[in-house]
Amino acid sequence: MKVRVAINGFGTIGKRVADAISLQKDMEVVGVTKTKPDFEAKLAVKRYKLYAAIPEKAEAFDKAGVPIEGTIDDLLEKVDIVVDCSPGKVGAENKPKYEKAGVKAIFQGGEKANVAEVSFNALANYDEARGKNFVRVVSCNTTGLVRLLYLVKENFGIRKVRAVMIRRVVDPKEDKKGLVNGIAPNPVAVPSHHGPDVQTVLPDVKIVTTAFKVPTTLMHVHSIMIELEKDAKAEDVLEVLEGEPRILLISEEDGFTSTAKVIEFAREFRKRYDLFENVVWRESISVVDGELYVTQAIHQEAIVVPENVDAIRAMFELADKEESMKVTNETLEIGKLKL
Numbered sequence: 118m119k120v121r122v123a124i125n126g127f128g129t130i131g132k133r134v135a136d137a138i139s140l141q142k143d144m145e146v147v148g149v150t151k152t153k154p155d156f157e158a159k160l161a162v163k164r165y166k167l168y169a170a171i172p173e174k175a176e177a178f179d180k181a182g183v184p185i186e187g188t189i190d191d192l193l194e195k196v197d198i199v200v201d202c203s204p205g206k207v208g209a210e211n212k213p214k215y216e217k218a219g220v221k222a223i224f225q226g227g228e229k230a231n232v233a234e235v236s237f238n239a240l241a242n243y244d245e246a247r248g249k250n251f252v253r254v255v256s257c258n259t260t261g262l263v264r265l266l267y268l269v270k271e272n273f274g275i276r277k278v279r280a281v282m283i284r285r286v287v288d289p290k291e292d293k294k295g296l297v298n299g300i301a302p303n304p305v306a307v308p309s310h311h312g313p314d315v316q317t318v319l320p321d322v323k324i325v326t327t328a329f330k331v332p333t334t335l336m337h338v339h340s341i342m343i344e345l346e347k348d349a350k351a352e353d354v355l356e357v358l359e360g361e362p363r364i365l366l367i368s369e370e371d372g373f374t375s376t377a378k379v380i381e382f383a384r385e386f387r388k389r390y391d392l393f394e395n396v397v398w399r400e401s402i403s404v405v406d407g408e409l410y411v412t413q414a415i416h417q418e419a420i421v422v423p424e425n426v427d428a429i430r431a432m433f434e435l436a437d438k439e440e441s442m443k444v445t446n447e448t449l450e451i452g453k454l455k456l
């Protein structure tokens with residue numbers, strides 16, 4: 118039996134999660150939703166059954182000649198779980214609908230942690246989501262931090278983390294907001310929310326983060342400094358990271374001088390140039406006075422996609438962590454881009 122999935126919100130994250138779920142043998146996309154019949158809705162109906170996310174706006178689809186199968190309420194009757202990919206904070210407003218329909222739900226990182234029973238990252242706490250009804254997949258920045266910190270913590274122990282988050286200002290499609298010429302401390306006050314968000318998954322990691330927005334749309338960059346508990350050399354850390362498919366190691370030597378080059382590389386291999394992996398510069402990995410330094414780039418549009426797939430398997434207890442991550446990695450070709 119396949120788990121029947123609804124995708125509520127077919128935007129940056131929703132369309133990628135829908136495509137990833139379509140590649141899995143143990144789950145299927147029953148339908149996706151949009152609030153308006155724009156070009157994204159016209160593209161959606163070519164691949165999926167479309168439903169109106171806001172029932173009162175269903176008429177607009179008929180008027181625009183975009184066929185829908187019904188509203189979100191109709192869709193919820195046909196599924197076992199909904200992956201809420203609506204804009205930040207809207208997921209919490211949608212939750213009562215899911216409770217009423219008696220379906221499980223996954224929320225995204227734009228929601229507060231208390232929307233769900235557990236904040237999730239496959240590598241770090243898969244088992245905590247087993248059998249749960251409401252799970253939140255943490256944000257792109259938090260997913261990138263948690264993957265790396267989990268591996269370092271398990272292998273070398275962590276005394277303390279400091280991380281500087283250099284954030285893309287908006288996604289490429291955004292034309293209503295942006296930062297054309299400037300670097301914005303965001304927030305100005307320390308810490309940024311990323312540290313506390315990491316602690317929703319890794320509660321015993323001491324971490325302080327600061328964050329800046331810069332005028333780019335491609336990726337975030339993290340400069341991470343980790344005081345280690347155990348003695349370790351850069352080569353030891355490299356070996357651990359090399360063993361994890363969700364980490365992609367790259368080298369300045371190969372011409373990866375910026376995120377522009379990383380994306381240029383991904384354009385050759387991946388639909389929508391999606392990078393589901395943390396992209397870590399080999400040369401950045403250094404240990405100085407017991408403190409590990411790492412620089413990584415995170416493709417904000419894609420990194421949470423495999424986590425949503427694994428969260429479904431955990432919530433329905435379809436597979437254990439290793440099995441689920443292996444299948445997700447294989448279907449999304451994670452771990453194959455090694456240079």
Ligand SMILES: NC(=O)c1ccc[n+]([C@@H]2O[C@H](COP(=O)([O-])OP(=O)(O)OC[C@H]3O[C@@H](n4cnc5c(N)ncnc54)[C@H](OP(=O)(O)O)[C@@H]3O)[C@@H](O)[C@H]2O)c1
Nearest residue numbers: 126127128129130151152153170202203205225227257417
């Ligand atoms: N983009 C990122 O970098 C990123 C990374 C990680 C996590 N996230 C999180 O993922 C979530 C989705 O973000 P996104 O970037 O994918 O947003 P997005 O591109 O703006 O897409 C949002 C989608 O939700 C639909 N929608 C709007 N109101 C809705 C409602 N009331 N009920 C259901 N659907 C509704 C929109 O439909 P219409 O277009 O028809 O209005 C659109 O398809 C947020 O929590 C965000 O914080 C985003």
